[in-house]
Amino acid sequence: MDIFLQQIINGLVQGSIYALVALGYTMVYGIMGLINFAHGEVVMIGTLVTISVVGLLVKLGVPLALAGVAGLLAAVAVCMALGWSLERIAYRPLRNAPRLTPLITAIGMSIILQNLAMMIWGRNYLTFPKLLPQVDFEFAGANFTAVQVIIVLVSALTMGGLLLLVYRTKLGMAMRATSQNLQVASLMGVNINRVIAAAFVIGSALGALAGVMVGTYYEIAHYQMGFMLGLKAFTAAVLGGIGNLAGAMLGGILLGLIEALGAGYIGDLTGGFLGSHYQDIFAFVVLIVVLMFKPSGLFGEKTGDRA
Amino acid sequence: MKKALSAPNLIIFGVLMFAFVVLQLGLFPGNYPMKLTILYLLALCALFGLGMSFRQHLAGKLLIAAVLVVLPFVSATAGQAWVRILDFAILYAFLALGLNIVVGLAGLLDLGYVAFYAVGAYTWALLASPHFGLHLPFWVILPTGALVACCFGVLLGSPTLKLRGDYLAIVTLGFGEIVRIFMNNLNAPINITNGPQGITLIDPVAIGGFKFSGATQIFGYTLSGPQKYYFLLLVLAILVVIINQRLQNSRIGRAWQAIREDEVAAKAVGINTRNLKLLAFAMGASFGGMAGGVFAAMQGFVSPESFSLNESIMILAMVVLGGMGHIPGVILGAVLLSILPEVLRYGVGPLQTQLFGKMLVDPESLRLLVFGLALVLVMRFKPAGLWPSPERQRELVEGRTEVKP
Numbered sequence: 001m002d003i004f005l006q007q008i009i010n011g012l013v014q015g016s017i018y019a020l021v022a023l024g025y026t027m028v029y030g031i032m033g034l035i036n037f038a039h040g041e042v043v044m045i046g047t048l049v050t051i052s053v054v055g056l057l058v059k060l061g062v063p064l065a066l067a068g069v070a071g072l073l074a075a076v077a078v079c080m081a082l083g084w085s086l087e088r089i090a091y092r093p094l095r096n097a098p099r100l101t102p103l104i105t106a107i108g109m110s111i112i113l114q115n116l117a118m119m120i121w122g123r124n125y126l127t128f129p130k131l132l133p134q135v136d137f138e139f140a141g142a143n144f145t146a147v148q149v150i151i152v153l154v155s156a157l158t159m160g161g162l163l164l165l166v167y168r169t170k171l172g173m174a175m176r177a178t179s180q181n182l183q184v185a186s187l188m189g190v191n192i193n194r195v196i197a198a199a200f201v202i203g204s205a206l207g208a209l210a211g212v213m214v215g216t217y218y219e220i221a222h223y224q225m226g227f228m229l230g231l232k233a234f235t236a237a238v239l240g241g242i243g244n245l246a247g248a249m250l251g252g253i254l255l256g257l258i259e260a261l262g263a264g265y266i267g268d269l270t271g272g273f274l275g276s277h278y279q280d281i282f283a284f285v286v287l288i289v290v291l292m293f294k295p296s297g298l299f300g301e302k303t304g305d306r307a
Numbered sequence: 308m309k310k311a312l313s314a315p316n317l318i319i320f321g322v323l324m325f326a327f328v329v330l331q332l333g334l335f336p337g338n339y340p341m342k343l344t345i346l347y348l349l350a351l352c353a354l355f356g357l358g359m360s361f362r363q364h365l366a367g368k369l370l371i372a373a374v375l376v377v378l379p380f381v382s383a384t385a386g387q388a389w390v391r392i393l394d395f396a397i398l399y400a401f402l403a404l405g406l407n408i409v410v411g412l413a414g415l416l417d418l419g420y421v422a423f424y425a426v427g428a429y430t431w432a433l434l435a436s437p438h439f440g441l442h443l444p445f446w447v448i449l450p451t452g453a454l455v456a457c458c459f460g461v462l463l464g465s466p467t468l469k470l471r472g473d474y475l476a477i478v479t480l481g482f483g484e485i486v487r488i489f490m491n492n493l494n495a496p497i498n499i500t501n502g503p504q505g506i507t508l509i510d511p512v513a514i515g516g517f518k519f520s521g522a523t524q525i526f527g528y529t530l531s532g533p534q535k536y537y538f539l540l541l542v543l544a545i546l547v548v549i550i551n552q553r554l555q556n557s558r559i560g561r562a563w564q565a566i567r568e569d570e571v572a573a574k575a576v577g578i579n580t581r582n583l584k585l586l587a588f589a590m591g592a593s594f595g596g597m598a599g600g601v602f603a604a605m606q607g608f609v610s611p612e613s614f615s616l617n618e619s620i621m622i623l624a625m626v627v628l629g630g631m632g633h634i635p636g637v638i639l640g641a642v643l644l645s646i647l648p649e650v651l652r653y654g655v656g657p658l659q660t661q662l663f664g665k666m667l668v669d670p671e672s673l674r675l676l677v678f679g680l681a682l683v684l685v686m687r688f689k690p691a692g693l694w695p696s697p698e699r700q701r702e703l704v705e706g707r708t709e710v711k712p
Binding site: 029033035090093094097098099100101102103104105107108109110111112114115116118119123231234235238242277278280281283284285287288291292295296297 | 410416466467469470471472473474476477478480481482484485488489491492616620623624627628631668669672673675676678679680681682683686687690691
């Protein structure tokens with residue numbers, strides 16, 4: 001029983017991170033129909049910027065808590081700028097290009113960002129500074145830390161904020177209109193370019209936040225960390241129905257839970273035949289099974305022809 | 308019409324080659340054999356381009372054939388490493404043409420194509436290596452590899468029939484990862500794939516008593532292993548090109564293109580979309596499986612590392628960058644994208660020391676950076692690929708009427 005609870009907690013934490021990253025994918029996809037393959041790289045840059053800024057400030061004698069906040073803000077700012085320039089430089093010129101063209105551009109940008117990061121931060125693993133004190137809690141036989149609680153709380157708050165933004169503000173309304181129909185929205189006086197840029201910027205800011213969370217949680221960072229994280233987050237977004245905000249959130253948390261429970265129980269389920277290194281398979285198997293029965297994800301609306 | 312369309316691409320090709328030469332001449336100031344090789348290569352490229360521009364005529368075809376035959380011998384003067392690079396360029400062209408059936412003709416976005424390549428490679432590795440003690444002949448393994456990969460293609464295709472566009476992309480991507488993870492971990496409890504260490508000592512291709520590894524004497528001339536593989540791959544690639552060409556203009560090919568353009572309409576005119584989509588997956592997969600088999604035999608070694616998602620993405624990039632659904636374009640994309648990183652590998656490091664007197668940036672990351680930049684720039688200025696099919700070109704020029712939902 002305590003393993004079960006423990007894995008639920010771990011899954012929830014991992015899932016919140018997935019959900020934040022998945023939102024970046026889903027916002028862009030919902031509006032433009034584009035898989036922004038470079039989004040995982042944006043998250044990675046967020047983590048690495050935080051490491052650099054915190055390291056620099058601590059060296060200058062700034063208290064750690066303050067340095068942490070500054071690091072987070074710097075990461076968010078850098079990632080927002082990065083997201084904006086990605087859209088401006090790489091994707092905007094291709095808005096009327098064939099469907100696969102921006103996908104290849106996205107892959108190219110991802111390669112570029114990864115290697116720029118390698119030039120700046122080197123190819124070694126970096127330790128993420130301990131921003132929060134180590135506090136352990138115990139509940140019904142399961143252990144969890146303050147970091148885990150904070151990750152779940154902050155992502156819940158952020159996602160709530162995002163929903164407010166999308167459903168209660170004028171910009172949000174413009175975004176929803178654009179995702180329904182780009183051409184018609186622009187006829188109605190929506191500034192499409194602004195809306196798309198906003199989707200990229202907001203998604204990147206969420207990505208930066210997720211990046212800082214990944215750093216604090218695993219205490220390690222690397223220039224290639226964005227790839228697998230981005231892949232999983234994208235899987236989460238598709239699982240929930242890509243283009244759907246609530247879908248991305250629930251998909252992310254679901255994916256985190258599935259992975260954690262899968263890793264915890266796969267040995268027992270298969271009588272020791274498959275070990276926990278098959279953890280990564282779970283995400284994809286569940287995805288394939290779900291899409292077999294619900295071809296547009298758990299919460300996605302039935303899309304028209306887009307193939 | 309075709310000639311006019313190929314001209315800008317020839318110019319691009321020429322400029323690239325020119326850049327290559329300038330790069331290399333600057334790099335090897337005293338190295339005369341190298342310079343000569345490059346000059347010969349440049350001449351060959353020019354001849355090839357000339358041949359391509361009148362490839363409808365017999366003379367053009369003969370010229371192309373002559374260039375292709377001479378190529379491995381010229382590259383060999385710069386070292387066997389370059390012949391191996393050529394081998395891989397052809398292997399990638401082979402793979403890209405296989406993927407082109409799925410993505411280019413049938414319009415099914417497949418991000419897990421490398422899974423079939425992996426299945427083919429592992430089939431070969433298991434049937435012709437000391438790992439299981441099996442050493443089956445070429446004529447048994449190659450079809451078996453293709454067949455096993457084909458089954459995997461149907462296995463992937465059948466649950467994904469209902470999926471559209473990007474949903475399909477992510478499922479195929481997941482499938483590719485699943486295959487890779489299994490290969491990485493199937494060393495316990497029963498050792499099938501030998502896990503991350505991979506399988507070594509795989510038999511080379513041998514037809515009759517003729518082995519494709521190591522040097523042999525033919526008519527007083529020594530043929531090296533990579534050179535022999537070059538000709539084997541060339542024959543296979545030509546076969547695939549012919550199959551592709553025949554398919555494209557066949558009933559099946561036209562049905563695929565109808566599905567690509569509008570699946571609902573295709574269904575409405577009586578095309579059996581289910582079977583045809585499965586057929587596309589199966590055919591693409593069998594080509595991938597064959598390429599994988601030859602890859603395993605050529606390397607003598609397979610490990611899950613060679614079959615990462617990056618590889619799938621690279622093959623897709625070749626198809627799209629070259630010109631989706633257009634056979635010469637796909638080949639061009641494959642050759643350029645497989646040779647460019649190697650040219651950069653040999654060029655970027657020494658060029659830096661030449662220009663600045665020391666190594667400023669890590670050459671490996673600079674190489675990939677340039678590669679990424681090339682992808683972005685080509686897509687920016689040639690959105691339909693370097694050498695799109697004339698029909699596609701026309702569609703783009705006449706303006707898009709399609710409305711994004």
